[in-house]
Amino acid sequence: MSRTILEMRAISKAFPGVKALDGVTFQVREGDIHCLVGENGAGKSTLMKVLSGVYPYGSYEGDILLEGRVQTFRGIADSERVGIAIIHQELALVPDMTVYENILLGHEIRKGIAIDWNETIRRATEMLRKVGLALNPATLVKDLGVGKQQLVEIAKALSRDVKLLILDEPTAALNEDDCDNLLALLDGLRQQGVTCVLISHKLKEVIRIADKVTVLRDGQTVRTLDARAGEVSEAALIRHMVGREITDIYPKRGPVAWSVGGAPADGSGARGGAEVVLEVRDWWAEAFQEPILKGINLHVGRGEIVGIAGLMGSGRTELARSLFGNPDHYRLRGDLFIRGERRALAHPRDAIRAGLAYATEDRKRNGLVLIQDVKQNITLANLQAIARRGVVDNNAEVRVANEYKTALAIKTPSVEQVVGHLSGGNQQKVSIAKWLFVKPELLILDEPTRGIDVGAKFEIYTLMNQLVEQGMSILMISSELPEVLGMSDRIYVMSAGAITGEVAGAGATQETIMQLATRN
Amino acid sequence: MQAKDLQKELQSNIRDYGMYIALFAIMAVFTVLTRGVFISSRNIADLMNQTGYIAILAVGVTLVIVMRQTDLSVGFLSGFLGAIGAIAMVSWGWSAWLAIPLLLVLGILAGLLTGFLVASVGIPAFVATIAGWLIYRGCLLVVTRDTGTIVIQDPLFLAIGSGYVPDLLARLPILPHVHKLTLLLGLATIAWANLSMARSRRSRAAYHFDVPPTDLFVVKQVFLSLLLAAITWVLAGARGLSWTLVVVLAVVALYDYVTHQTPIGRYIYAVGSNPDAAEASGISVKKMLYLVFASMGLLSAVSGILFASRLQSATPTAGTLFEMDAIAAAYIGGVSAAGGVGKVTGALVGSLVYMSLTSGMNLIGVDISLQYIVRGAVLAAAVIFDVSTRRHPR
Numbered sequence: 041m042s043r044t045i046l047e048m049r050a051i052s053k054a055f056p057g058v059k060a061l062d063g064v065t066f067q068v069r070e071g072d073i074h075c076l077v078g079e080n081g082a083g084k085s086t087l088m089k090v091l092s093g094v095y096p097y098g099s100y101e102g103d104i105l106l107e108g109r110v111q112t113f114r115g116i117a118d119s120e121r122v123g124i125a126i127i128h129q130e131l132a133l134v135p136d137m138t139v140y141e142n143i144l145l146g147h148e149i150r151k152g153i154a155i156d157w158n159e160t161i162r163r164a165t166e167m168l169r170k171v172g173l174a175l176n177p178a179t180l181v182k183d184l185g186v187g188k189q190q191l192v193e194i195a196k197a198l199s200r201d202v203k204l205l206i207l208d209e210p211t212a213a214l215n216e217d218d219c220d221n222l223l224a225l226l227d228g229l230r231q232q233g234v235t236c237v238l239i240s241h242k243l244k245e246v247i248r249i250a251d252k253v254t255v256l257r258d259g260q261t262v263r264t265l266d267a268r269a270g271e272v273s274e275a276a277l278i279r280h281m282v283g284r285e286i287t288d289i290y291p292k293r294g295p296v297a298w299s300v301g302g303a304p305a306d307g308s309g310a311r312g313g314a315e316v317v318l319e320v321r322d323w324w325a326e327a328f329q330e331p332i333l334k335g336i337n338l339h340v341g342r343g344e345i346v347g348i349a350g351l352m353g354s355g356r357t358e359l360a361r362s363l364f365g366n367p368d369h370y371r372l373r374g375d376l377f378i379r380g381e382r383r384a385l386a387h388p389r390d391a392i393r394a395g396l397a398y399a400t401e402d403r404k405r406n407g408l409v410l411i412q413d414v415k416q417n418i419t420l421a422n423l424q425a426i427a428r429r430g431v432v433d434n435n436a437e438v439r440v441a442n443e444y445k446t447a448l449a450i451k452t453p454s455v456e457q458v459v460g461h462l463s464g465g466n467q468q469k470v471s472i473a474k475w476l477f478v479k480p481e482l483l484i485l486d487e488p489t490r491g492i493d494v495g496a497k498f499e500i501y502t503l504m505n506q507l508v509e510q511g512m513s514i515l516m517i518s519s520e521l522p523e524v525l526g527m528s529d530r531i532y533v534m535s536a537g538a539i540t541g542e543v544a545g546a547g548a549t550q551e552t553i554m555q556l557a558t559r560n
Numbered sequence: 561m562q563a564k565d566l567q568k569e570l571q572s573n574i575r576d577y578g579m580y581i582a583l584f585a586i587m588a589v590f591t592v593l594t595r596g597v598f599i600s601s602r603n604i605a606d607l608m609n610q611t612g613y614i615a616i617l618a619v620g621v622t623l624v625i626v627m628r629q630t631d632l633s634v635g636f637l638s639g640f641l642g643a644i645g646a647i648a649m650v651s652w653g654w655s656a657w658l659a660i661p662l663l664l665v666l667g668i669l670a671g672l673l674t675g676f677l678v679a680s681v682g683i684p685a686f687v688a689t690i691a692g693w694l695i696y697r698g699c700l701l702v703v704t705r706d707t708g709t710i711v712i713q714d715p716l717f718l719a720i721g722s723g724y725v726p727d728l729l730a731r732l733p734i735l736p737h738v739h740k741l742t743l744l745l746g747l748a749t750i751a752w753a754n755l756s757m758a759r760s761r762r763s764r765a766a767y768h769f770d771v772p773p774t775d776l777f778v779v780k781q782v783f784l785s786l787l788l789a790a791i792t793w794v795l796a797g798a799r800g801l802s803w804t805l806v807v808v809l810a811v812v813a814l815y816d817y818v819t820h821q822t823p824i825g826r827y828i829y830a831v832g833s834n835p836d837a838a839e840a841s842g843i844s845v846k847k848m849l850y851l852v853f854a855s856m857g858l859l860s861a862v863s864g865i866l867f868a869s870r871l872q873s874a875t876p877t878a879g880t881l882f883e884m885d886a887i888a889a890a891y892i893g894g895v896s897a898a899g900g901v902g903k904v905t906g907a908l909v910g911s912l913v914y915m916s917l918t919s920g921m922n923l924i925g926v927d928i929s930l931q932y933i934v935r936g937a938v939l940a941a942a943v944i945f946d947v948s949t950r951r952h953p954r
Contacts, residue, residue: 117842132840136833136900137826145830146841154821158767 044108045070045235046204051090051102060086061100062259068204068252073226073236075246078256079281079351079519084239087256088206092126093119106204123203127193129212135182140164142181143196167195171225186330187218194225198234205229206237211245212353215330223249241351243274243558255280274558282521282550290526291498293505315342316380317482317513318363318396323374325362325537332358332370334538340482345504345514347528347545349521350557355537356517357401360484364398365391379481392421397480399471401487401517407471410460414452415441417459417470422478444473448503465496472503483507486517501527521550533557578945579894579906583913590920598920601797607912607919608795609722612804613638613866615911617886618893619815620859622907625890626832627852628899629678629685632883633692637670637860639879640700642868646710647703649717656717663861670696671857672850679849693883704876711873721869724799725806739800746792750785757781804866808908811862815904828852833900888935889914892942913938 048066052059061083068074076084090100093113104111106122113119119126133142143164148155164177173191181189190210197205207226211219219242226236226249240246246253253272255262262280265271319339325332333355340346350356362370365388376383378394385391391398400407408417418441419426426436441455448469452462459470468488475483485504489497504514504527518524524531528545533556541556590598597603617634624631641663648659670692677688704710712718729740758781765771772780795801819825830838831848839845863882868874893910895902917938921931 116840120842128840130836132834132837134830134833134837134900137829141826145826145838146843148823148826150823154817155823155826157821158763158769161769162767 042070042072044068045106046091046237047103047105048087048091049103049105051087051100051104053086053090053095053100060259061090063102064256064259064261066254066261067264068235068237070235071230071233072251073230073238073249075250075253076237076239076256077241077243077246077253077277077281078262079521082256082281083259084256085208086259088126088208088237088239091119092116092124092206120200123201124206125197125200125202125204126206127190127197127208127210129209133181133189133192133196136180138178138180139168139175139184139192140177142192143167143177143199145196147200163199164195167199168192170198171195172221172228185218185328187214187221190214190218190222191225198229202234204235204237206239208239209241209353210238211240211242219245241353241558243277246277247272247274253277257281274555278551278554278558282554290523291502291505293509316340317342317378318515319377319380320363321375321377323359323362323372323376325358325366325370325372327368327370332537333362334536336374336539338532338539338542340513340515342481342513343508343511344529345508345516345527345545347524347531348515348517348534349519349524349531349553350534352519354534354557356534357486358537359534360398360486360515360517363391364388364396364484392478392480395479395481396484397421397475397478397482398484399468399475399486399488401490403467403471408459408467408474411458413456413458414445414450414462414470415455418444418455418473418477421474425477440477444477448473448476449499463492463496465492465499468492468496468500469503472500476507480512482513482515484515484517487519488516489518489520489523497523521553524553525550535559578949579892579909579913579942582942583909583916586913586916586920590916590923594920594923598923599794601794603919603923604794605798605802607915608808609802609804609870610919611911611915612721612808613863613870614882614885614889614915615808615908616811616859616863616866617882618889618907618911619811619904620856621883621886622890622893622895622902622904623815623819623828623852624685624856625887625895625897626828626899626902627849628832628835628897629849629852630887631674631685631689631692631853631856633670633674633689633696634856634860634863634886635879635882635884636693636696636700637667637857637879638864638867638882639874639877640696640703640864641667641670641861642864642878643700643703643710643874645717645865646712646868646874649712649714650710656714659714659717660865663865664858667857667859667861667864668854669857670860671854674857675850675853678853679846696879700878701876704874709873709875712868717865717869718872719869720803720807721866722872723803725801725803727800737797739796739798742796742800743792745801746788746796749792750788753788754781754785804870807862807866811859812904812908819904824851829900885914886911888939891946892939894942894946896946910942913942 044067046066046068048064051061051064051066053061064083064087066087076087078084086095089095091104093116096114097112104113106124111119111122134145137145140161144160149159149163150156151159161177168175168177171191171194173188173195175188181192184192194205210222214222223245226238229236238246238249250267250272252264252266254264255277257280265276316339321337323333323336336359338346348356348359358368358370361368362372363376363385365385366372367388376385383394385394388398404410409420415437419437423432426433426440438455444450445452445455450469450473451466459467462470472485472488488500488504492500504516508514516524516527525545525548531543531545531548531553532539533541533543533553535557540559543552587599617638621631621634644666645659645663648654648662649656674685674688674692677683678685725741727739727741729744732740734740735743761771761777771777819828827838827843827848828851830841830843831845835845864879867878871878889911890902890907891910892913893902893906893908895906914935917935918931921934926934
């Protein structure tokens with residue numbers, strides 16, 4: 041019986057307004073590959089950040105014991121010193137440096153005060169061999185693909201006598217071959233006695249490689265399953281991962297009133313629910329020779345709320361962005377139809393003109409201008425509407441902003457309030473107001489209720505219902521299964537850049553969606 | 561096979577070679593236009609001395625830009641420190657042996673102050689150093705208000721900017737009009753360069769790493785030796801090696817060694833290329849910022865000493881626009897504004913390109929207005945070349 045190398049006892053960590061971890065216990069046996077699974081927001085990454093010292097000792101409750109000794113990390117450097125190496129989703133390599141420089145960065149091999157380059161290259165080559173990467177160590181990291189960069193990261197971790205290797209969704213960005221290589225490598229490292237914690241959304245992968253699996257849900261440990269005791273199966277994992285009750289916070293909506301709002305002037309909207317506002321057929325996207333989206337087929341009808349479910353990295357946001365004028369410049373293939381007409385949208389500007397709007401998932405980064413006030417944010421995407429001969433009419437701006445403030449019940453002392461000072465829920469409303477002001481026919485909402493409280497969620501849901509009742513269509517991307525199930529007429533489930541299933545909103549269960557979302 | 565290797569080598573280092581080719585082309589053009597005056601020993605010696613204080617600043621600025629920062633205060637800082645040195649020697653009666661260390665320490669302190677503002681307080685370097693630009697300019701005017709230009713007489717201090725290494729071998733009865741010590745030093749450098757390259761090649765071979773084929777290696781060594789010999793011959797033809805050139809070569813050699821061979825140097829590039837990755841590798845970004853600004857302050861002091869010594873005085877306008885010349889030279893030398901890329905030797909070559917233009921155009925009597933336009937065009941061309949060679953996939 042091998043010993044316990046890591047024990048995390050009753051770890052709790054709170055952020056303003058959210059309890060991210062609530063008394064999590066986590067034990068890892070030496071030499072195991074221990075997987076950590078859970079829905080988005082379950083607390084996996086937070087737990088690993090506590091473990092690696094990103095959140096320093098004192099900012100959380102509970103104890104970390106490595107080989108039986110309590111650890112008090114003040115930063116990443118401390119956790120590295122005792123042999124914990126974490127490989128994040130965002131790779132931590134220096135792009136302008138060679139592979140060998142990267143592998144030994146931070147713990148150079150010296151001869152006197154100078155670096156012994158020959159020894160460095162020899163050592164790096166040895167590490168590359170260990171991770172099964174045959175390449176010239178003098179290659180610049182920026183010339184490597186993501187899969188190889190990942191392996192270089194692992195080589196870097198191995199070069200510093202790692203006791204515990206943590207990988208945060210290492211396969212999320214990899215293609216199938218690279219995934220296989222990586223899993224084989226982890227298996228090989230296990231045989232050499234390296235202990236490994238693997239965070240992954242891909243359950244097949246977990247089942248293939250794990251010795252033990254710990255499931256987290258809502259910041260708590262649900263269970264730890266032992267593969268050797270035959271406890272790990274897809275059904276068991278999914279059962280433990282979901283299991284939140286769907287409460288009745290999802291308001292019922294009335295029938296579509298076709299005459300109001302976003303219906304087109306030519307009256308085509310009056311033909312009823314059969315009209316398809318947006319459709320894509322065999323839609324592919326590619327970036328840096330890696331496929332991002334693989335043959336997506338979907339359509340959204342007038343007055344419909346269509347949900348897109350899937351785990352992080354499944355390509356949902358990429359799909360939305362590829363539809364909304366493709367600002368990331370993916371190489372696109374396939375057909376896009378708007379109201380039955382084939383269109384090419386080369387810029388978000390074209391998308392807005394075609395009647396699309398997209399409220400982004402990260403409103404702080406690319407949704408709102410936080411240092412500007414409510415009215416400036418609301419009018420930003422459609423300034424022409426309140427401009428006369430190229431000059432913005434300030435009075436019209438205030439009038440428009442006040443209309444939306446009332447209509448959406450944005451809680452702000454005035455429309456001159458700086459958006460950064462509003463609560464998350466009200467920021468989200470401003471973001472939606474901004475996109476309603478462009479008078480779209482299809483509103484794409486990416487994680488519309490992320491980071492906002494239950495009361496504000498209810499208001500957003502009510503608003504969504506009002507909008508579709510007026511004839512607008514909504515494409516909603518959400519990581520919260522209850523939300524997708526509670527709000528959508530139809531749901532597409534994505535995994536690894538492809539749609540793995542389409543289900544009706546009524547009658548679908550969290551289990552069916554999770555099953556589709558983890559299929560790849 | 562061989563030609564292919566050479567081609568590959570050329571392709572992967574096109575940026576570096578481009579800079580040398582540009583320098584060579586500029587020198588060739590001016591040599592023709594001036595009927596050989598440009599390449600004369602005397603003019604080259606002058607050119608080296610003129611380049612000195614800009615090259616020193618450009619070395620520091622290169623590292624600052626590699627770290628994704630900027631420093632506009634260096635010009636007037638060097639002018640101000642030069643004035644302090646003059647006052648120390650003239651009014652307080654200090655010897656240069658005391659005054660120079662004082663200036664170096666003051667330079668480091670000024671750099672640490674910038675580092676504090678940028679790294680600890682979190683002010684953008686652009687703003688912090690504009691403040692420094694204004695403040696040091698004011699300080700320079702204050703300390704020179706009563707005296708105006710301060711004339712320096714300390715012979716040791718003056719030697720740095722306008723003196724030459726004495727020819728200890730002048731009595732040898734060979735080559736009457738040649739600086740024989742310079743010649744000897746040049747030959748020693750050639751021998752050392754060849755030996756150390758051969759040793760490094762042997763040691764790489766001992767590790768079974770790829771080494772260039774022997775004939776290619778020999779060709780390269782012969783070319784390098786001839787180049788060094790030519791430079792030596794030109795310099796030895798006049799008064800030999802100036803102390804300014806000695807200082808510049810020492811600074812460049814030291815910085816080149818530190819940036820390529822020591823962990824500190826690698827950390828600077830790592831932070832500049834990807835601060836998050838550097839931090840995750842256990843490197844303190846903050847410490848590196850302090851370090852790079854302190855080095856900038858130190859080099860500003862060196863530059864101030866060179867300039868005051870060359871002018872043999874401290875003036876109320878010393879240091880004006882040095883920062884812009886140094887930044888331009890650094891960019892011509894191949895530093896990237898995106899951070900993480902740029903060599904110290906590039907800063908030296910960039911400075912030489914920049915000052916060769918000035919010197920050459922002065923020799924053929926180009927109007928100053930046109931000179932600015934040409935310099936601006938060359939800067940733009942260098943950066944355009946840089947961006948386009950970087951963008952092409954290898």
